[in-house]
Every structure is written in structure tokens, then in C-alpha cells.
Amino acid sequence: MGKVVVVTSGKGGVGKTTSTAALGAALARSGQKVVVIDFDVGLRNLDLVMGAERRVVFDFVNVIQGAAKLPQALIRDKRVETLFLLPASQTRDKDALTEEGVARVIRELRPKFDWVMCDSPAGIERGATLAMRHADTAIVVTNPEVSSVRDSDRIIGLLDAKTEKAEKGERIDKHLLLTRYDAGRAARGEMLTVEDVLEILSTPLLGIIPESEEVLRASNFGSPITISNPSSAPARAYADAARRLRGEAVEMSIPTDKRGILNKLFGRRAA
Amino acid sequence: MTTEPSQRQPADRSGAVTDDAVPSRPPLRAADASPSPGDDPLRKRMARGGATAAAQPRTSFRFRGRSFLAFALTPELPLADWLSELDRWLRQSRGFFVGRPVVLDISGAKLTKYDFAGLIAELETRGIRLMGIEGADPSWGGPGLPPLLEGGRTFGAIDAVDSPARNAGAAKARKPEPTSLLIDAPVRSGQTVFFPNGDVTVVGSVASGAEIVAGGSIHIYGALRGRAMAGAAGNPRARIFCSRIQAELLAIDGLYKTADDIEPDLRGRPIQAWLDGNTIRVVALG
Numbered sequence: 001m002g003k004v005v006v007v008t009s010g011k012g013g014v015g016k017t018t019s020t021a022a023l024g025a026a027l028a029r030s031g032q033k034v035v036v037i038d039f040d041v042g043l044r045n046l047d048l049v050m051g052a053e054r055r056v057v058f059d060f061v062n063v064i065q066g067a068a069k070l071p072q073a074l075i076r077d078k079r080v081e082t083l084f085l086l087p088a089s090q091t092r093d094k095d096a097l098t099e100e101g102v103a104r105v106i107r108e109l110r111p112k113f114d115w116v117m118c119d120s121p122a123g124i125e126r127g128a129t130l131a132m133r134h135a136d137t138a139i140v141v142t143n144p145e146v147s148s149v150r151d152s153d154r155i156i157g158l159l160d161a162k163t164e165k166a167e168k169g170e171r172i173d174k175h176l177l178l179t180r181y182d183a184g185r186a187a188r189g190e191m192l193t194v195e196d197v198l199e200i201l202s203t204p205l206l207g208i209i210p211e212s213e214e215v216l217r218a219s220n221f222g223s224p225i226t227i228s229n230p231s232s233a234p235a236r237a238y239a240d241a242a243r244r245l246r247g248e249a250v251e252m253s254i255p256t257d258k259r260g261i262l263n264k265l266f267g268r269r270a271a
Numbered sequence: 272m273t274t275e276p277s278q279r280q281p282a283d284r285s286g287a288v289t290d291d292a293v294p295s296r297p298p299l300r301a302a303d304a305s306p307s308p309g310d311d312p313l314r315k316r317m318a319r320g321g322a323t324a325a326a327q328p329r330t331s332f333r334f335r336g337r338s339f340l341a342f343a344l345t346p347e348l349p350l351a352d353w354l355s356e357l358d359r360w361l362r363q364s365r366g367f368f369v370g371r372p373v374v375l376d377i378s379g380a381k382l383t384k385y386d387f388a389g390l391i392a393e394l395e396t397r398g399i400r401l402m403g404i405e406g407a408d409p410s411w412g413g414p415g416l417p418p419l420l421e422g423g424r425t426f427g428a429i430d431a432v433d434s435p436a437r438n439a440g441a442a443k444a445r446k447p448e449p450t451s452l453l454i455d456a457p458v459r460s461g462q463t464v465f466f467p468n469g470d471v472t473v474v475g476s477v478a479s480g481a482e483i484v485a486g487g488s489i490h491i492y493g494a495l496r497g498r499a500m501a502g503a504a505g506n507p508r509a510r511i512f513c514s515r516i517q518a519e520l521l522a523i524d525g526l527y528k529t530a531d532d533i534e535p536d537l538r539g540r541p542i543q544a545w546l547d548g549n550t551i552r553v554v555a556l557g
Contacts, residue, residue, distance in 0.1 A: 124461075150460050153478045157459030200496075202457050202476065 002033075002113040004106060005245070006135035007177075008159075010151030012122030014143045015179040015209070018219055020119040021049045022235070023139070025224035026242035028083035032114040035074065035084040037105075039131035040121035041096055044088035050077065051222025052085050061089035064101030070108050079227050084113070094127040106134045124158060132163050137173040137245075139206060143180050144192040149200050152176070156203060175206035177241060182211045183254055207241030208254045209234050233257045341372040341402060346380050346390060354393055361397060368399045374420065378406025387411055450487070457493070458483065467504045479519060488512070498522070502546070511544040512556070523551055 007020045017040075024036040038046035041061060047053040052075045058068035063086075070086075077083035086105075089096065109116045120131035132138060138159050142152040156174060165172045178197060185191040194208060209215075214232040218225035225235045226242075233255040240250045347353045375394070377387065387407065394401065403420040412419045450469035458464060458473055460480035470487040481497035483489050486504035491513035500522040502509030507524040516537055521528045523546045533553055541556040 150479050153460040154480065157462045157481075160456075160459070199494075200476070200478070 002110050002116050003137060004110060004116045004118065004135050005137045005139060006118045006120055006132040006159075007139045007141060008120035008128060008132055008155055009122065009141040009148070010124060010128075010155040011143075011148045014141050014148050015215075016122070016141050017045045017049050017119050018215060018225075019139070019141050019177055019179060019209070019238070020046060020117050021224035022218075022226045022238040023242050023245065024115070024117045025077075025080060025083055026226040026235075026239045027115050027245070028077070028080040029226065029230075030242065030246075031082065032246075033082045033084075033112070034115045034117065035086060035109055035113045036117045036119060037086040037109075038088035038119050039097070039127050040119065041088045041127060042090065042093045043121065044090050046119050047075075047085065047087045048222060049219050050085050050224065052077070052087070053222070056087045059087045059089040060105070061092050061096045063105055064096070064098060070105065079223070094121070094125065094130075097127065097130050099130065099133070102130050102133065124154065128155075129158065129162050132159055134164055135159075135172060136165065137175070138163075139175050139177050139245075140201075140203065141177045141179055142197060142201070144178060144182075144186060144194075144197055146192065149192065149197055153201055156201065174203050175245070176201055176203045177206045177209065179209040180211045181208050181254065205252060206244055207237055208252070209237045209241075210254055210256065212257065214257075341374040342368070343374045343376045343405070344394075344399070345376045346382075348380050348382075350380075350382075350386060350390060350393075357397070372402045373399055374403045374405055375401050375417075376405040384408070384411050391416065452485075458497070460497070476515075477513075479517075485509070500527075501544075507546045509546075512542070514541045515539055516542045516553070521551060521553065526551060528553070 007016050007023070009016050017038075020036050024034045028034040036046060036050070037060065038044050039060075040046070044059075047056055055075050058073035060073065062068040063070050063073050073086055075085045075087065077085065086109075106116060118131045118135065121127040140152045140155055140159075142148050159172050159174060160166050163172050176198070178194060181194070182191060186193045194205070198205060210233050212232065212234045214229055215225055215234050218228045221228055225232060226238050229235055230239065236255040240253075240255075243250045344357075375391075377390075382390065391401070401417045403417050405420050407419050409419060448468060452464070452466040452469070452471045453474070454464060454471070455474040457475035458477045458481040460478040463482045463484065464471060464473075465484045467484075467486040469485070470490065471483050471485040472490040472492070473483065474492045476493035477483055477491055477495050477497045477499065479496040482500070483491075483498070484500045484503045486509075487501065487506060488510045489499045489501045489512070491499070491511075493513070494515040494517055495511075495513040496517045496519070498520040499511045499513070499518060500520075501511045502524040503522075505524060509523055511521055511523065516533065517530075517539060518533065519530050521533070521544050523544065526546065526549060528544075528551045537553060537555055542553050543556050544551055544553045546552075
């Protein structure tokens with residue numbers, strides 16, 4: 001049985017979709033069978049970040065309404081063959097997702113995949129609560145910034161209250177993924193430090209993704225950064241986070257892009 | 272009232288219709304509503320007196336929480352059968368509902384608005400006066416109707432038969448009400464812990480945007496970044512203790528102090544707060 005993971009945050013724009021794609025791709029590259037689901041009905045983005053926007057025929061809402069079968073809606077990634085996408089509908093809204101429909105789709109996917117990764121929309125309303133509903137594990141994406149941290153705290157409270165596991169009295173695994181981290185700015189007091197965030201949220205850390213232009217470039221290029229540029233600092237950070245998600249003990253570090261001059265020359269020539 | 276079930280509920284509040292109005296809110300609103308600090312006498316006073324919003328004259332309204340145990344009537348379909356059953360029962364215990372708080376819980380029965388209006392009228396003819404309605408469609412509310420409630424908790428069946436023998440048994444079986452609540456997890460932003468019966472102890476932090484409302488004192492072994500309201504049921508002797516203060520608001524017995532009014536030197540330190548007349552005193556511990 002696969003694991004259902006929700007990637008959530010409360011606040012928008014902190015990197016949920018980017019992280020879902022990067023982690024999903026990293027897991028798939030290590031041989032795991034992964035499906036990423038876009039729960040952001042009406043504002044879908046995961047298809048773009050995955051570079052599959054021209055291949056969408058059927059979507060999540062079609063499957064829920066019975067207009068399409070699940071295998072018809074799943075899009076296989078062209079680069080990593082164990083990576084699949086279930087896109088959201090862009091023309092509908094969150095009300096098109098029904099509780100039973102979502103439950104059925106998750107039930108169908110769970111035995112077929114090692115990882116079912118649900119990319120939650122921002123907010124704490126229907127879309128977000130449905131995305132977290134069936135999760136075994138939650139990844140809470142947070143920027144080192146007070147509003148993001150408080151929203152994450154709110155989401156953690158909801159994860160402990162509104163998920164199926166919580167309602168059965170079980171505990172949902174929660175991990176913190178700190179994105180857009182700039183060690184220099186944190187040291188200068190312009191950003192919250194890792195310690196500040198951990199102290200406020202008291203949730204174990206899955207990884208620290210350094211702020212990098214590479215992330216935006218990868219998104220615009222339609223390729224998860226762990227596929228398009230696996231040697232970049234953020235990609236290495238995501239790969240480490242993916243290994244931790246699989247239960248490996250990987251020492252926590254913040255990868256940087258600083259390379260020796262030889263390395264740089266070599267890197268350029270190779271490119 | 273706690274909105275998210277993750278907080279351990281005090282076992283005894285069940286069934287009780289608890290008043291959600293948080294005691295310290297009204298004065299807070301009053302202060303917030305003032306258009307500019309300049310024309311507000313309260314603000315001026317605060318500026319002159321330095322530090323204590325709590326030192327306001329006691330002209331403001333105080334709201335206090337009350338909780339009552341109400342009988343919940345849960346009609347079943349078809350209504351005619353349920354009403355005749357009720358009638359049969361009422362014939363045996365005439366006047367049972369006189370002067371007792373009764374709540375109508377229709378969340379279990381799928382009623383139409385029409386059925387609902389009829390049901391209320393039927394209950395009225397039987398002398399059953401409702402203090403609230405649970406589980407009704409919000410659009411059904413109206414000026415002539417009791418308020419629509421939500422979030423009530425079941426207390427278990429109340430023994431409605433007036434037999435002395437049974438009552439004696441029930442009295443023995445009833446556990447004493449817990450007078451404290453222990454929470455051993457962080458209280459997250461957006462969560463409210465509401466415990467009117469006594470002290471609340473939190474082993475962990477109370478996040479910014481979270482709220483603890485206690486009838487007694489509040490003890491926080493962690494950082495207090497949200498709001499703490501002690502003595503909310505009208506207890507001026509309640510205190511607030513925390514191992515690190517970064518609070519948004521402290522209130523005791525309806526008087527409050529916001530973050531701006533707390534000595535900046537105290538921030539991040541362990542403190543206790545108590546009520547000295549009309550002033551909240553906050554001092555460092557240890």
C-alpha cells in the first residue's frame with residue numbers, strides 16, 4: 001500500500017507546487033512509483049511545473065464525476081517513467097471536488113503507487129481540507145517569515161483535527177519543509193532562522209531548501225528542479241528531503257551553489 | 272468553545288450549552304473601534320497613565336460566560352409518531368419541562384423548513400419553551416425563534432424519570448467534575464481552548480493567534496504568543512503563569528492588557544500576572 005502525502009502550507013506562494021513536483025520527481029528517480037495530484041481546482045499549476053500542460057485531456061474533476069476513468073486521466077512523465085500526474089481542472093471550482101469522489105480516487109491510487117502526493121491549494125477551505133483528508137503524512141511548506149510561520153501553525157492544528165487519521169484518534173506524521181531559505185539574511189536578522197521556525201512550530205524538519213534562481217528557472221522550463229538540474233543546491237536539498245521522507249537518516253545541511261573555480265569552468269564546459 | 276476536536280475536551284462540558292461569548296472581548300472591541308487614538312478618552316488615559324489598559328474606569332460592560340446543562344430534545348421522523356410518544360411521556364411526568372432549559376436538536380432528523388416551523392408550534396402548545404435550536408439550517412432563523420446554536424456536547428442521557436431510587440444511584444455514579452484541564456501538546460494558531468470550570472495547564476507553547484480561556488488560572492510551560500484569558504467566569508483571583516511571555520493579550524476577570532502595554536523588558540521572560548484592583552500586574556518570575 002502506498003503512502004498518501006499532502007503538501008500544504010496555509011499561505012500561498014511559499015512553494016507547495018514546486019516542492020510537490022521536486023519531491024515527487026526525486027522519489028520517482030530513485031525508482032519509486034509516484035503520482036502527484038493537483039488539488040487546486042480552478043487555479044491549476046502543477047501541470048505547468050511538470051511540463052505536462054499540453055497533454056491534459058481528462059482531469060481530476062472528470063474522474064470524480066465519472067466522466068473519465070482514472071487511468072485515462074493519469075499523465076505519465078516523459079522523463080521519469082515512474083512519475084505520474086493527475087491534473088486539476090482549470091474551468092471548475094473547488095466545489096466540484098466531493099468528499100466521496102476524492103476518497104474513491106485516493107482508494108484507487110493507493111495500491112497502485114508507492115507515493116500519492118497531494119498538492120494542496122492555499123487557504124484552509126474546502127480544497128485544502130479535502131487534500132489533507134486522507135493523508136498519512138503531511139509536509140508543511142514554510143518560508144522563514146512570520147506570516148508564513150503562523151499560517152503553517154494553523155494548518156498543523158487542522159492536520160491534527162480534520163484528517164481521517166486524526167478523527168480515528170491516530171496521529172498524522174508531520175514534517176516541516178523550509179523553503180526559500182537564505183542563510184546570510186537569516187544571520188543578519190532579516191529572516192527568521194531555522195531555529196526560530198522550529199521553536200515556534202515544534203515540528204520535525206524534513207529539509208531546508210535554499211533560495212535560488214534555479215527554482216524559478218526550472219518552473220518556467222516546465223521541469224521539476226530535481227530532474228532539470230539535479231546537481232543544483234535546491235535540487236540536492238530536495239533529494240535529501242525525499243530520502244528522509246523514505247525513512248533514511250540523512251544529515252541536515254543547507255546545500256550551497258558555491259563551487260571552486262575549476263568546478264565552475266568544468267561545469268560550464270560540460271554545459 | 273473549542274472549535275477543533277484536537278484539543279482534549281473536558282469530559283464534563285458535554286451537553287451543556289456553553290456560552291461562547293468570551294468575557295474580555297467587549298471592552299477590547301470598544302477600544303479597537305475608536306476612530307483615532309486622539310479622540311478616545313480611553314486611549315488618552317492609557318497614554319497618560321502609561322502602561323495599563325486595564326486601568327480603565329469600570330464603566331465598560333463586562334460579559335461573563337455561563338454554562339447550563341440543557342435537555343436536548345431530538346425529534347425523529349415521522350414527526351407525528353414522535354410527538355405522540357412525547358405526549359404519552361408528558362402525561363406521566365406532567366410539568367417536567369417547566370422552568371428547565373431545553374434545546375431542540377434537529378441535526379439527526381431531515382426536516383423541511385415547513386416541518387420545522389410546525390414542530391416549534393407543536394412544542395409550544397405543550398408548554399415546552401426552547402432556549403436554542405441545534406442543527407437547523409441557518410436561513411431558518413428569525414426574530415421570533417430561539418437562537419440557533421452549534422457545538423453542544425452530549426452529556427449522556429439524563430435520567431428523566433423522577434424515581435428517587437434511581438436518582439440516588441445516579442448521584443453516586445456521577446464522577447466529580449474535573450476542575451483542571453491539562454493539554455500536553457502545543458496549542459496552534461486558530462485553536463481555542465475554553466474551560467470555564469477551572470485551571471488550564473499547557474505543556475507546550477501557545478501560538479500567535481491561539482487562545483486559552485479558563486475559569487481559573489492559566490499555566491503555560493512554554494512560550495505564550497497568543498491570548499490568555501484567566502478568571503473568565505468572574506474570578507479576580509485567577510492568575511496567568513508562563514515560562515516565556517510574547518503574548519498578544521492577557522486578560523483576568525474581563526480586564527485586559529495588550530502586548531503594547533506589557534513592559535518590553537519582560538518579553539521573553541517567565542512571568543506571572545494577577546489582578547491588583549483594576550490593574551493587571553505582570554512581574555518576572557524567579
